[in-house]
Amino acid sequence: MSRLFRKISKTAGLVPGELVYTGERKAEQVKIAVIDYDEKKFQEKDVDAVEDCFPFKETSTVTWINIDGIHKIDIIDKLGGRFELHPLILEDIVNTSQRPKYEDFDKYIFIVLKMFMFDEQKKEITSEQVSLVCGSNFVISIQEKEGDVFNPIRERLRNSKGRIRKMGPDYLAYSLLDAVIDNYFSILEKLGEKIEGMEEELVTNPRPQTLQTIHNLKQDIIFLRKSVWPLREVVGALERSESKLISQGTHIFLRDLYDHTIQVIDTIETFRDMVSGMLDIYLSSLSNRMNEVMKVLTIIATIFIPLTFIAGIYGMNFKYMPELEWKSGYFIVLGIMGLVGISMLVHFKRKKWL
Numbered sequence: 124m125s126r127l128f129r130k131i132s133k134t135a136g137l138v139p140g141e142l143v144y145t146g147e148r149k150a151e152q153v154k155i156a157v158i159d160y161d162e163k164k165f166q167e168k169d170v171d172a173v174e175d176c177f178p179f180k181e182t183s184t185v186t187w188i189n190i191d192g193i194h195k196i197d198i199i200d201k202l203g204g205r206f207e208l209h210p211l212i213l214e215d216i217v218n219t220s221q222r223p224k225y226e227d228f229d230k231y232i233f234i235v236l237k238m239f240m241f242d243e244q245k246k247e248i249t250s251e252q253v254s255l256v257c258g259s260n261f262v263i264s265i266q267e268k269e270g271d272v273f274n275p276i277r278e279r280l281r282n283s284k285g286r287i288r289k290m291g292p293d294y295l296a297y298s299l300l301d302a303v304i305d306n307y308f309s310i311l312e313k314l315g316e317k318i319e320g321m322e323e324e325l326v327t328n329p330r331p332q333t334l335q336t337i338h339n340l341k342q343d344i345i346f347l348r349k350s351v352w353p354l355r356e357v358v359g360a361l362e363r364s365e366s367k368l369i370s371q372g373t374h375i376f377l378r379d380l381y382d383h384t385i386q387v388i389d390t391i392e393t394f395r396d397m398v399s400g401m402l403d404i405y406l407s408s409l410s411n412r413m414n415e416v417m418k419v420l421t422i423i424a425t426i427f428i429p430l431t432f433i434a435g436i437y438g439m440n441f442k443y444m445p446e447l448e449w450k451s452g453y454f455i456v457l458g459i460m461g462l463v464g465i466s467m468l469v470h471f472k473r474k475k476w477l
Contacts, residue, residue: 153192154269159184160280162289167281173198177205179261185292186261187280191269193217199265206231206263208256216254216265223353225360231258232368234296234357237350238271238303239310248310248343250350253303257296257368264299272306273299293373300358301380307351307387311394314343318397325401329408337401344395351387358384422476426467430460 157176159166161184170176179186193199193216203213212233215221223236234255242249251267264273276298279287287298321336361369362377369377437446437456446452 151192151269153190153195153198155191155198156189158187158189158277158280160187160288161185162283165280165283165288167277173201176202180206182260184260185295187295188261188263189273190263190265191271193219193265193267202263206256206258206261208233212256219252219267221252223350223357225357227364227366229366231256232296232361232364232366234300234361236300236303236354236357238266239307239347239350240270240272241310241313247339248314248346250346253299255296255299257292259368260292262292262295262299272302276302290373291370293369294376297373297376297380300361301376301383304354304358304380304383304387307347308383308390310347311387311390314340314347314394315390318394318401321401322397322404325404325408329405329412333405334402337398337405340398340401344391344398348391348395351384351391355381355384355388418476422471426464429463429467433460433463 155170155173155176157166157168157170157179159179159182164184173190176186176188179188188202190198190202196217199213199217202208203210207230209228212226212228215233215235221235224234226233232255234257236253236255237250238253239248239250241247253271254263254265256263256265276287276295279285279298287294318340321333321340324330324333358377358381362374362381433456437444446456449455
């Protein structure tokens with residue numbers, strides 16, 4: 124449940140704009156990477172101090188500043204001071220429980236969204252908050268930890284593939300959003316495989332552990348839905364935005380991005396319905412298995428009822444029972460009992476009860 128409800132009590136009662144990191148405690152160093160480019164020039168480097176990013180604010184080129192780690196509050200504070208970011212924006216950046224949202228501050232655009240990764244070892248979905256600030260000549264991306272889905276964009280910038288080096292920072296911001304949303308499809312693909320396997324197991328061999336797996340799938344769906352549904356509003360607002368920071372050419376791509384977001388939401392809703400029905404399937408499978416067991420036991424009991432009746436009659440200790448003096452009486456009674464049992468089995472077979 125920690126993925127769904129992160130603790131935000133640290134910020135209760137504080138002055139608006141005061142920076143308090145609400146995510147998990149980190150020990151690693153904050154990593155800052157800078158990519159500065161235009162159609163002809165390209166520069167990429169890692170910097171040791173946030174102050175090394177400050178000169179890029181005044182360049183005529185497009186600058187992408189990527190920060191991995193937000194647990195060092197002073198770095199975020201210095202960055203916000205140099206790039207004239209509102210204190211409330213800085214507060215939202217370090218508060219990792221933010222709902223995906225979009226805000227237009229004239230000089231820059233602020234976007235918050237969730238980036239998902241699939242942990243192959245734990246076989247679970249993890250997430251981190253990504254904050255994007257798009258200005259007139261820069262894009263700042265701030266993540267909780269190292270590791271992201273932006274490597275294809277870095278390669279396109281290095282190799283000057285496509286139109287990204289010819290476009291402005293708005294197109295770069297779109298590309299980052301597109302990379303995050305496209306990765307949602309990969310996560311949903313893995314989730315879909317888990318759901319298909321679970322459906323087959325539910326029908327063929329439901330086990331007590333199956334119920335826990337269904338619960339985990341339900342939690343994953345709720346987690347994804349909580350993070351993706353507000354993103355539709357974010358992309359829709361971007362697509363309709365009249366901000367001077369977003370060119371007309373980029374609006375077309377944002378419209379396509381909105382379609383991708385709708386596809387993701389539709390897939391999540393489909394998975395949600397499937398997982399919701401899995402509990403009914405699980406209970407029905409258990410009931411069917413119980414019915415099969417009870418049917419076998421009932422048939423066995425039904426066969427032995429007349430046999431028990433015959434054995435009970437001849438077990439009575441009356442002195443004058445005519446069959447008691449027969450030399451073949453024992454074998455005749457066993458034959459009758461066997462014939463009765465076989466006759467009942469044939470009858471059940473014809474009725475297709477067996």
